[in-house]
Amino acid sequence: MVKLLNSCIALLLFAPCVGATTMSGADPIANIPKAHAAERKVAAESYDYIITGGGLAGCLLADRLSADGKKVLVLEAGRPDYNYLFIRIPAGILRLFRSKYDWQHETGGEKACNGRNIFLQRGKVLGGSSSTNVCLHHRGSAEDYNDWNVPGWTAGDVLPFFKASQKDMTGRSKEFHGTEGDWVMDDVRYQNPLSKRFLEVGAAAGLGTNDDFNNWSKPQDGVGRFQVSEINGERCSGANAFLSKAMKRKNLVHVRTGTMVRRVDFDSSKTAVGVTYDLMGDDTCTSFQAKLNPGGEVLVTGGAVASPQLLMCSGIGPSSHLQEHGIPVVYDNPNVGENLQDHPAAVVSFRTPVKGVSVTSKLRLFGKTNPVPVLQWLLTKTGLLTSTGCDHGAFVRTSASTGQPDLQIRFLAARALGPDGMTTFTQFRYSKNHEDGYSFQSVACRAKSKGRIRLASSNMHVKPVIDGGYLSDPSDVQTLREGIKLGRELGNRPEWAEYLGEEVFPGPDVQTDDEIDEYVKNTLHTANALIGTCKMGTGKDAVVAPDLKVIGVNGLRVCDSSTIPIIPGGQTATPTVMVAERAAAYIRNPATVTTTIINEESSVAHEMPVAAAVA
DSSP: OHHHHHHHHHHHHHSOOOOOOOTTSSOOOSOHHHHHHHHHHHHHSEEEEEEEOOSHHHHHHHHHHHTTTOOEEEEESSBSOTTOHHHHSGGGHHHHTTSTTBOOEEOSOBGGGTTBOOEEOOBOBTTGGGGTSOOBOOOOOHHHHHTTOOTTOSHHHHHHHHHHHEEESSOOOTTTOOSSSSEEEBOOSOOOHHHHHHHHHHHHTTOOBOSOTTOTTSOSOEEEEOOBOEETTEEOOHIIIIIHHHTTOTTTEEEEESEEEEEEEEOTTSBEEEEEEEETTOTTOOEEEEEEEEEEEEEEOOHHHHHHHHHHHTTEEOHHHHHHTTOOOSEEOTTTTOOBBOOEEEEEEEEOSSTTOSHHHHTEETTEEOHHHHHHHHHHSOSGGGOOSOOEEEEEOOTTOSSSOOEEEEEESSOOSSSSTHHHHHHGGGOSOOOOEEEEEEEETTOOOOBEEEOSOSOTTSOOEEEOOTTOSHHHHHHHHHHHHHHHHHHTOGGGGGGOOOEEESOTTOOSHHHHHHHHHHHOEEOSOOBOTTOBSSSTTOSBOTTOBBTTSBSEEEOSGGGOSSOOSSOSHHHHHHHHHHHHHHHHOGGGOEEEEEOTTTOOEEEEEHHHHHO
């Protein structure tokens, strides 16, 4: 039985995901007439809300709005199987990158990265990237939200919404954590010996300690364990946290996967009346129209890549660019697709003389999958499979900081396979043996560089052109240079004792600042935190207003990470949950939205009406 289980797990976790696909990259539809008949039934009805994207934000909105008895249609281009075993297993992320669950976007020829294309992982399944990310549960700092300078979105305004959606399983401060929500925060049910030693090393290096990076009553700085979005040792995604509840309301919630929304449809008054969509895997390109009830809304939740792409394909964007692609202009807004922000990263990695200590070694037995951690997870939901690998780390202020920590260190109890940190995630399943070691991923967590999204075609099935703009701001180069230096310092400290080994990346040939900068340019990769391309605000550079309504049209909102104006200092899944929670409140009853005043001296929270806070 163990041999059988071992063979099955090896096949699923480490073998490549292959199979026939259509021109759209989707699985072929087995019975096209039957599929068309099903969509004609969908098109025959009308809906209070049409949600274009079943990612993290779309899942939450479907739950919140259907709970009020509203009829909701969710159209998701990705796959339905969010309960796939290796989505549920946190360590299964090693199986998900560059798979059929990943859109596999790439930027095009980054100027400041010697023309390299940067791989961007985006979830192609219900739950979106919350089904394929590293599960880290971060909000950033209170100052991050105050810096947005958007009415109704200060730290005091957004804290109640963070708390409303959260279910804290760790017993941390109730002043800053909620316990009644569905978005679970917990500690990882595993700690590698190297990770334990890292905490000692970081403290000895003077980085300070932090036992709660989401507690806004204290600075974010320090070394500690990162909390994760997991429930009982399994991944907590938007799909199993929110959408699974909504789907039980069968008379109200209709979820269609494998459906690509081609455009939002408007009437002569520029009011959204529905959407036009077709099916992934259907090379006949037959289109269907889903209609809104009077007063209904289309809610765009495709994320930082797909949301601006859909707006532009619907006629909202830079007029000259839309005309180049033959798209009739509904509203000329040159800001659509601008302001793309991300967390760029670079790696320092060491080998260790101690054999069998790294998580990568513990996953292997005689070059095959070790059945012990698999059985441990299946039976008890504990052990190393509950970890995505980077749940220990620190926030640090380097010389490039203008106030807050500009550097996040994510520690991994494994030697990197290559200097591009994404290599280990994408290639580990192909390796039979892996040398032991430990790594430091330096992340510019408050990066200043900005890129943009532009269309390659008026066809939503064609991936857009992505300019990440990585390292276009010199301060990001400085942050990552200092991060490399800090990683080297930490990796060579005597507190590692028996684990202390030699540096593998960048290696002894990289020493001067210029050499480090060149290493960063040649190995930079994403920490997968894309935001900002449908910027929220009140200025001339905004795409959506503070209530997330798209400027220049009616009946249309964007309610996801693309609306975040400035990237927060931490992973962006939990801020996306907050944005969606706040969007639901605006939609359901704007007058009842409350805010919280955070007293900086006592950190006492008080609720008050939003109108009073904004006035």
